[in-house]
Amino acid sequence: MAQQNRQRLALKHPSTFAQYRTLLSKDLRQEFRTKEMVTSMGIFAVLVIIVYGAALALTAQSIDIASMSGGLIWALIVFTSLTGLNRSFSHEKEQGCLEGILLVPLDRSVIYLAKATSNFIFLALVEVIAVPLFMFFFMTTVPFAPTFGMIVWPLLLGTIGMAGVGTMLATITANTRSRDVLLAVLFIPLIYPLLYACVTATTAAILGSAQWMDLYTMPLVMAAGYDVIMLLACWVLYGFAVSA
Amino acid sequence: MADELAIQARHLVKAFGTRRAVDDISLNVPRGAFLAIFGPNGAGKTTLLRMLATLSRPSSGTLAIEGVDAREHADQARDRIGLISHQPMVYPDLSAEENLLLYARLYGVADPEARVRELLDQVGLLHRRLDPVRTFSRGMTQRVAIARALVHDPDIVLLDEPYSGLDPHAVDVFDQLIDQIRPGHTFVMVSHDLRKGFSLCTHALVMARGHVVTADSKDALDFDAFERLYRETVGMGVA
Numbered sequence: 001m002a003q004q005n006r007q008r009l010a011l012k013h014p015s016t017f018a019q020y021r022t023l024l025s026k027d028l029r030q031e032f033r034t035k036e037m038v039t040s041m042g043i044f045a046v047l048v049i050i051v052y053g054a055a056l057a058l059t060a061q062s063i064d065i066a067s068m069s070g071g072l073i074w075a076l077i078v079f080t081s082l083t084g085l086n087r088s089f090s091h092e093k094e095q096g097c098l099e100g101i102l103l104v105p106l107d108r109s110v111i112y113l114a115k116a117t118s119n120f121i122f123l124a125l126v127e128v129i130a131v132p133l134f135m136f137f138f139m140t141t142v143p144f145a146p147t148f149g150m151i152v153w154p155l156l157l158g159t160i161g162m163a164g165v166g167t168m169l170a171t172i173t174a175n176t177r178s179r180d181v182l183l184a185v186l187f188i189p190l191i192y193p194l195l196y197a198c199v200t201a202t203t204a205a206i207l208g209s210a211q212w213m214d215l216y217t218m219p220l221v222m223a224a225g226y227d228v229i230m231l232l233a234c235w236v237l238y239g240f241a242v243s244a
Numbered sequence: 245m246a247d248e249l250a251i252q253a254r255h256l257v258k259a260f261g262t263r264r265a266v267d268d269i270s271l272n273v274p275r276g277a278f279l280a281i282f283g284p285n286g287a288g289k290t291t292l293l294r295m296l297a298t299l300s301r302p303s304s305g306t307l308a309i310e311g312v313d314a315r316e317h318a319d320q321a322r323d324r325i326g327l328i329s330h331q332p333m334v335y336p337d338l339s340a341e342e343n344l345l346l347y348a349r350l351y352g353v354a355d356p357e358a359r360v361r362e363l364l365d366q367v368g369l370l371h372r373r374l375d376p377v378r379t380f381s382r383g384m385t386q387r388v389a390i391a392r393a394l395v396h397d398p399d400i401v402l403l404d405e406p407y408s409g410l411d412p413h414a415v416d417v418f419d420q421l422i423d424q425i426r427p428g429h430t431f432v433m434v435s436h437d438l439r440k441g442f443s444l445c446t447h448a449l450v451m452a453r454g455h456v457v458t459a460d461s462k463d464a465l466d467f468d469a470f471e472r473l474y475r476e477t478v479g480m481g482v483a
Contacts, residue, residue, distance in 0.1 A: 100333030
């Protein structure tokens with residue numbers, strides 16, 4: 001029988017962080033080259049703002065837009081993130097790339113962390129444009145409360161949670177036939193506690209009422225707790241989800 | 245004997261619910277051998293190959309890759325395996341070089357840049373290394389896929405219908421590349437193409453309905469008799 005007798009190439013296993021960095025830079029390079037995900041999310045966000053404009057045009061004088069703004073901003077973010085998350089695994093499924101990555105000896109949760117980070121970056125990038133655009137179109141007549149800048153924290157915590165949970169669900173639904181619908185059906189109920197907390201904290205920061213600190217702090221702690229629990233759960237379960 | 249085996253599988257079973265896609269398969273693949281696995285659609289060939297590639301965990305049975313228990317130490321086994329499939333497993337929007345560097349860095353190849361250039365030269369794509377894979381023909385993409393599978397210098401190369409979608413010229417180029425890398429490697433190929441697979445292999449195995457119908461060294465087989473046996477047992481649905 002033909003016997004192997006050759007010098008193998010030396011492999012020095014990279015650290016988990018090095019593998020994470022390699023996968024993340026691949027996702028970023030790919031997206032900045034195609035701009036597929038950011039463009040589709042950006043266009044969708046603008047379209048939602050246009051729809052808001054049509055829906056609120058006739059009632060803008062009689063409603064308190066400031067007290068609704070937290071909800072409107074988060075509705076915009078949730079639907080925009082769904083558009084992006086649906087696309088986040090399309091590159092991985094195309095030409096069997098995910099299987100190629102799964103052939104590599106690496107902790108499956110590294111794939112999750114890299115993909116969740118890239119989804120967070122793309123979503124945050126769209127928010128940086130869409131939220132000021134919302135303010136410009138709907139809130140120029142509303143006096144800004146001194147606490148307004150504090151909307152950054154619920155936006156940050158909400159985006160982290162959505163990117164984390166959404167990445168897990170996008171992986172699970174990637175192989176299903178009606179993945180677009182299934183992702184929305186699973187995503188919205190699962191992020192509801194986070195959404196509720198973020199809407200409350202964002203609205204409290206925008207209104208800046210006398211009790212704003214009470215209305216702001218507790219939801220923010222809830223959002224942070226949600227993020228920690230859900231990201232840990234996704235980290236632990238990802239290996240099973242991606243292999244199944 | 246066992247340390248001469250590249251792959252040793254014992255009573256492998258892969259069940260999806262109550263259906264057994266692979267049902268109690270045992271096989272020994274000696275180092276340096278070229279095993280061709282034939283069978284009709286749904287025979288369980290690809291499921292078996294996915295288990296050998298550690299992409300799918302067996303429901304029961306044991307699997308050793310180069311002496312490493314692939315169920316317990318899948319990561320160690322993955323270092324020794326390269327898979328070339330009909331899907332190239334490369335990112336179309338990245339260049340050939342970027343794709344190979346990605347895999348080289350994930351595997352921990354010592355000098356990834358040098359290794360990638362060596363492989364691109366070997367598959368004849370050094371001049372197109374900076375072009376996105378999306379701009380490549382099917383045959384060129386499959387050459388990138390060969391380089392990807394070899395980037396970490398595996399001992400065992402698994403081929404899953406690698407000729408699927410290739411034109412005759414691309415098939416010739418692919419064959420030449422396989423000939424080049426054949427010394428020192430063990431191959432397992434899943435194919436529908438009886439004549440092509442038989443011409444390449446040192447050992448042949450026929451599967452049907454999750455079972456091994458026949459398995460033997462090519463020296464012990466005559467192609468016409470083998471083809472007749474294949475058609476009788478598989479084509480007639482006897483298996």
